[in-house]
Structures are given as structure tokens and as C-alpha cells.
Amino acid sequence: MNLPRSSVSKLIQDLEAHLGTKLVERTTRSVTMTNEGVAYHERALHLLADLDEMDSTVKGARATPKGRLRVDIGSVLANRILIPAFDDFRTRYPEIELLLGVNDRAADLIGEGIDCVIRGGALADSSLKARRLCELDYVVCAAPAYLEGRSPPRHPDEIAGHQVVSYFSATSGKRFPLRFVRGAERLEVQPVDGISVNESTAHLTALLSGLGIGQSFGYLARPHFADGTLVELLTDWKPDHHVLHLVYPADRFPNPRLRAFTEWATQLFAACDARRPEGHSHSSSTLMDNLSTPGNFSPGR
Incomplete structure (x- = not known):
């Protein structure tokens, strides 16, 4: 000043x-x-942001969103989907300064001044609003190097005799079970042996390194099925889809920057939705093709 x-x-x-x-x-x-x-200081920043948001709305900034936007997102979603497409967002909204927090931890939106987060799973906090982005499917897979000399499982129960690449809770340290669904049958397998991580990019790296069997998102694993670096297993046992949401505080009126990002992200993530008939074949390049196809995106909506 x-x-x-x-x-x-x-x-x-x-x-x-x-x-x-x-x-x-x-x-x-x-x-x-x-x-x-x-x-x-933190409360003052929130008040100033609210004032800026109020002024921007009255001034008609909806037509040209501008200013700083803080978005938190998981590592693998950022590196495989959002960041490769970010140049398109920057071209459409050159006056939005995007601050991207990349991590897999639970975020305090109010306390940390975060405008929105992109997260998966059930939403338990009633103080938050959510926009459903897509549903991601899981596949069971392992690297050929791991399977060499081992009998691949033909039923989820046989995974108990294998090394498992799993996730663990950062708060409790507990390993999450592998869940399987086939028709009306539902099974859970609790990992006993193997490595456990709490970050999605590390999980994929562990699978590619031949450290065991695991459940990965289909859009991540399928390119590796094509080049032979991963092998799909138990193809008739599919876990429930992982629902992805864009989440923001319920007591905060979406500002023009957040509205613009929400509409753009909705279009971006729809291209890898497992419910789409062609959803299994999408890669990062196909996501960009989808964004750049005329009529697929309307920035003013």
C-alpha cells in the first residue's frame, strides 16, 4: 500500500x-x-474475499471472471487429468489466478481459505455443497513381474495368499480392505501382506513396480494394460464406482471464478466417467480432444 x-x-x-x-x-x-x-489475519482474508466477491458480482464480472481461486485436488487426479488440461482453462479464463493444492489429505475449506476441493467418496459434512463430476470405476491388476512364478487369483478369496498394494488411513493408520462385487455377491478382503500407501500416485507406482496386487482406477490402469506393464485380474469382480465431487462451503455464494471453474471441471471429468459407453477408452489426450470439440463446452453456462 x-x-x-x-x-x-x-x-x-x-x-x-x-x-x-x-x-x-x-x-x-x-x-x-x-x-x-x-x-x-485468516478471518480478515475471508472478509476481504467476500467483499471482493460481492463487488465482482455487482460489477458483472460473470462475463469475465477474474481474481484468485484456490482449488485442492488429489495427486493422481491433478497429474493425470487436471494439469494436462489446464492450458485450456487458462486460455478461456486468462484473468483467473489458479492456486492448486495437490494432496490426498482432508482439507479444512474455511480455515485454509480454500474455494473448493475435488474429492471422492461419501460426503458426510452437511456444511458443504457438492457438484457431482463423474464416477470412476476400479480394476484389479498387477505387474507381469509380480505375477511371474505365481498363480494369479481366480477368486477374491485367493488374494489372501498374495502381496497387496493397498491404502491406509492417514489418521488411524488402518489399511482399507479391498471390496469386490459380482451381481448380488459382495466380498471384502483385508490385506495382510504387502505395502500400503496413503497417496494415489504412489499407489500406481507401487503396482507398476511389481510390489503386489491392487485395485486402481480404470482410467489410470487401462493404458498400462495396452502396453503390457499391468495385467487385469478378476475381470468379473468389479468394486462399486468411486463418485467424484467438487465441494465448496454451503454458506458461500459461488463467485464468478468458482462458477467458471465448476463448469469447466464438470466438462473435463465427464470425459472419464465410467457410466459413459465409451468411458473405458479415455486417456489424457482424449480428454483434451473432448474439451476442444466445438459445442462440447459453453464457458458462459
Whole structure:
């Protein structure tokens, strides 16, 4: 704001006097925020963002969305779907500054100032709103190097004798079971031996490295089936689909930036929806072809 340092110090001191608490700790070498200062700063950022959002809506910024948008997304979804297509988003919305948080952890949207997250699974938090993006199917697979000299399982129960590449909960450390569905039959297999990870890109890497059998998303595994680096197993046992949502706080009116990103992401992820008749064949290049086909995307919707 081009203010002298002395003026800023006086303003902070006046604010501290008004609040009756210290917001910063000062030494001769540094200035750091107190816990109260950090909390006050975060709330102030939210208020300023709401004000900017209100002004933008009134000014008609819907036609030209602009400003900063923070989106969190899982690693494999970011690297295999969103980032390869990001140049298309940037071309359509050059005035939106996208901050992409790439991780597989649960995010605190309000506390961390996140506009939306793209996550899969059941939605248990009633304070959030969600837009369904797609459904991803699972396949059971392993690398040829792992299967060499071993009998591939013909039934889910036989997986108990194999090394399994599975996921574990970052909060509890518990390994998630492998779930199987065939008609009315439903089975769960609890992994005993093998490696367990809590990040999706690492999970695929472990499968490709021949560390065991696992369940991977179909859109990730099928290119590797084609080049022979992975082999599909138990083709008649298919787990339930993994539903993917774009989630944002329920008490926040979607700003023009979020609306633009939501519509774009909906079109992008629809191309790998397992419910589509041709959904199994989509790769990153096909996703981009779908976005660039005239009539497939309407940025004003």
C-alpha cells in the first residue's frame, strides 16, 4: 500500500489497543504473529474475499471472471487429468489466478481459505455443497513381474495368499480392505501382506513396480494394460464406482471464478466417467480432444 513502516506499526498498535490483545511479537531482529494474530489475519482474508466477491458480482464480472481461486485436488487426479488440461482453462479464463493444492489429505475449506476441493467418496459434512463430476470405476491388476512364478487369483478369496498394494488411513493408520462385487455377491478382503500407501500416485507406482496386487482406477490402469506393464485380474469382480465431487462451503455464494471453474471441471471429468459407453477408452489426450470439440463446452453456462 506504499505506507511508511512507522505508519504500519502505528496502525497495528491501534488495532491491538482496540482488540485488547497482542497480534504480533516484536524483537530487534524479527516480527512474528501471535496465535491471535494468525486467527485474526485468516478471518480478515475471508472478509476481504467476500467483499471482493460481492463487488465482482455487482460489477458483472460473470462475463469475465477474474481474481484468485484456490482449488485442492488429489495427486493422481491433478497429474493425470487436471494439469494436462489446464492450458485450456487458462486460455478461456486468462484473468483467473489458479492456486492448486495437490494432496490426498482432508482439507479444512474455511480455515485454509480454500474455494473448493475435488474429492471422492461419501460426503458426510452437511456444511458443504457438492457438484457431482463423474464416477470412476476400479480394476484389479498387477505387474507381469509380480505375477511371474505365481498363480494369479481366480477368486477374491485367493488374494489372501498374495502381496497387496493397498491404502491406509492417514489418521488411524488402518489399511482399507479391498471390496469386490459380482451381481448380488459382495466380498471384502483385508490385506495382510504387502505395502500400503496413503497417496494415489504412489499407489500406481507401487503396482507398476511389481510390489503386489491392487485395485486402481480404470482410467489410470487401462493404458498400462495396452502396453503390457499391468495385467487385469478378476475381470468379473468389479468394486462399486468411486463418485467424484467438487465441494465448496454451503454458506458461500459461488463467485464468478468458482462458477467458471465448476463448469469447466464438470466438462473435463465427464470425459472419464465410467457410466459413459465409451468411458473405458479415455486417456489424457482424449480428454483434451473432448474439451476442444466445438459445442462440447459453453464457458458462459
